[in-house]
Amino acid sequence: MIKFENVSKIYKEDLHALEDINLEIQPGEFVSVVGHSGAGKSTLLKMIYIDERPTAGEILFDDESLITLKKSKIPEHRRNIGTIFQDFKLLKRKTVFENVAFALEVCGEPEKEIQEDVPKILDIVGLGEKMEAYPEELSAGQQQKLAIARALIHKPMVIVADEPTGNMDPDSSMEILKLLLKINKLGTTVILATHDKVIVDKAAKRVICLEEGRVKCDDPKGKYNVK
Amino acid sequence: MFLAIKRTFKESLKSASRNIWLTLATFLVLVLSLYFISIVYVATFSVSGVMENVQDQLSVSVYFKSDTTEKEIMDAKDDFQKNGDVKLVEYVSKEQALEDFKKNNANDSDIIQSLEEIGENPLWSLLSIKAHDAEKYEGIVSYVESSAHREKITRINYAKTKEAISRLNGIVRMIERVGLTVGGILSLIAIVITFNTIRVSIYARKKEIAVMRLVGASNTYIRLPFIFEGLLHGLVSAITAMLLIFLTIRFLIPFVSKSISVENVMNFYLSHIFIIFAIQVGLGIILGVLSSLIAMRKYLKV
Numbered sequence: 001m002i003k004f005e006n007v008s009k010i011y012k013e014d015l016h017a018l019e020d021i022n023l024e025i026q027p028g029e030f031v032s033v034v035g036h037s038g039a040g041k042s043t044l045l046k047m048i049y050i051d052e053r054p055t056a057g058e059i060l061f062d063d064e065s066l067i068t069l070k071k072s073k074i075p076e077h078r079r080n081i082g083t084i085f086q087d088f089k090l091l092k093r094k095t096v097f098e099n100v101a102f103a104l105e106v107c108g109e110p111e112k113e114i115q116e117d118v119p120k121i122l123d124i125v126g127l128g129e130k131m132e133a134y135p136e137e138l139s140a141g142q143q144q145k146l147a148i149a150r151a152l153i154h155k156p157m158v159i160v161a162d163e164p165t166g167n168m169d170p171d172s173s174m175e176i177l178k179l180l181l182k183i184n185k186l187g188t189t190v191i192l193a194t195h196d197k198v199i200v201d202k203a204a205k206r207v208i209c210l211e212e213g214r215v216k217c218d219d220p221k222g223k224y225n226v227k
Numbered sequence: 228m229f230l231a232i233k234r235t236f237k238e239s240l241k242s243a244s245r246n247i248w249l250t251l252a253t254f255l256v257l258v259l260s261l262y263f264i265s266i267v268y269v270a271t272f273s274v275s276g277v278m279e280n281v282q283d284q285l286s287v288s289v290y291f292k293s294d295t296t297e298k299e300i301m302d303a304k305d306d307f308q309k310n311g312d313v314k315l316v317e318y319v320s321k322e323q324a325l326e327d328f329k330k331n332n333a334n335d336s337d338i339i340q341s342l343e344e345i346g347e348n349p350l351w352s353l354l355s356i357k358a359h360d361a362e363k364y365e366g367i368v369s370y371v372e373s374s375a376h377r378e379k380i381t382r383i384n385y386a387k388t389k390e391a392i393s394r395l396n397g398i399v400r401m402i403e404r405v406g407l408t409v410g411g412i413l414s415l416i417a418i419v420i421t422f423n424t425i426r427v428s429i430y431a432r433k434k435e436i437a438v439m440r441l442v443g444a445s446n447t448y449i450r451l452p453f454i455f456e457g458l459l460h461g462l463v464s465a466i467t468a469m470l471l472i473f474l475t476i477r478f479l480i481p482f483v484s485k486s487i488s489v490e491n492v493m494n495f496y497l498s499h500i501f502i503i504f505a506i507q508v509g510l511g512i513i514l515g516v517l518s519s520l521i522a523m524r525k526y527l528k529v
Contacts, residue, residue: 107444
């Protein structure tokens with residue numbers, strides 16, 4: 001479903017974020033991307049939701065090229081992808097409900113569907129009781145669940161998670177992983193970039209390791225193996 | 228589409244009230260800019276309006292020798308009237324001139340006394356000529372001088388008028404030039420300050436913009452609330468500035484200087500109120516919207 005062909009990203013002359021990446025991710029896969037800071041994990045993920053464009057190479061999403069995708073089509077493409085980050089990127093002046101509803105509002109969904117869908121999704125991630133709370137009143141784990149709810153609201157084909165468990169205690173991390181695995185089980189592709197050895201080993205899914213912008217290993221049933 | 232506009236409008240109002248300090252700062256900067264620019268222009272134009280009034284009171288007086296008959300003078304009047312640059316020729320008989328003179332100097336007993344001593348009317352009949360345009364007096368004078376009536380003319384008091392005219396012209400031009408320059412500089416400063424204020428307010432919301440992008444909002448949708456805000460700022464600022472200018476003319480001018488006529492400035496302001504308002508709203512909106520659009524470009528790139 002996602003295919004990288006000879007993808008390179010060069011920021012400045014000597015700064016090669018990614019070099020000659022060749023990858024293929026199938027629908028329904030759960031993929032962990034591991035590597036040191038600066039290995040290129042975030043850059044790789046950003047290319048999928050077109051926050052960055054590669055310097056060279058081709059990226060296919062559902063057989064469509066992301067390189068030649070028109071600028072005006074990018075928002076539509078992004079609705080196919082749910083994004084989750086270490087810093088949650090929640091709007092702290094909106095309630096839990098509003099944070100999720102916002103994602104539907106900006107895409108022009110009718111009010112009726114928003115009122116129906118948002119509580120459902122919040123129930124799935126376990127925040128059904130917290131709809132009127134503000135993000136600051138939630139724990140880190142709960143905030144990330146809220147971010148996941150927002151990412152899921154468009155029923156995306158792919159969830160892209162960039163260090164979702166950074167700065168989180170092990171119990172909360174494990175809950176987030178469980179949630180991601182559950183989402184994956186329901187058919188959504190999950191791409192997870194992380195430093196967290198426990199998470200990767202526990203998931204026991206495909207592991208891609210990056211080193212200095214290159215793919216160093218790609219195991220279908222991998223372990224965290226970054227030294 | 229309607230839904231999008233409704234939502235963005237709601238969103239604009241909400242964010243304006245949530246970022247109340249930034250909203251206030253932007254609003255204040257806009258009001259002050261519009262206010263000062265307008266004050267400078269209103270002052271400039273009303274002063275030059277007053278000056279034009281003064282110019283209007285200028286005239287060339289052509290005095291006739293004592294033995295000229297009234298009919299001859301009326302002939303000359305008809306003749307001068309034919310000149311295209313002449314707006315009006317007024318006949319003042321020497322009797323009338325004496326009346327006027329006496330009236331003007333009624334308080335000066337010395338002058339009245341000496342008049343009585345002379346016994347007869349020492350004044351000349353005259354034609355007072357007004358031109359359409361202050362610049363045309365020279366031409367009119369030479370027209371008069373070269374006319375068939377010059378034999379009967381004893382004096383043309385142009386020299387004094389000429390000086391006054393050119394001095395007035397100079398003053399008016401200088402005031403206009405200074406006013407326009409100061410107004411121009413103020414406008415530039417205002418544009419820069421407004422732009423920066425709006426940039427700061429957008430910077431404060433870059434996270435919100437980033438989230439909107441991530442959840443797949445189109446660039447148009449992201450821009451709309453900011454454009455609405457720009458519109459709102461422009462409109463409210465313009466109305467406020469208009470009110471402030473009104474109050475300034477009404478209360479500040481009499482306080483600062485007695486020699487400026489409030490009526491003159493107020494008349495100018497009121498008679499131009501729609502055009503001033505239109506320019507202000509236009510300027511306010513253009514400043515608000517353009518600054519928003521330019522400031523947002525950075526956050527909307529791929």
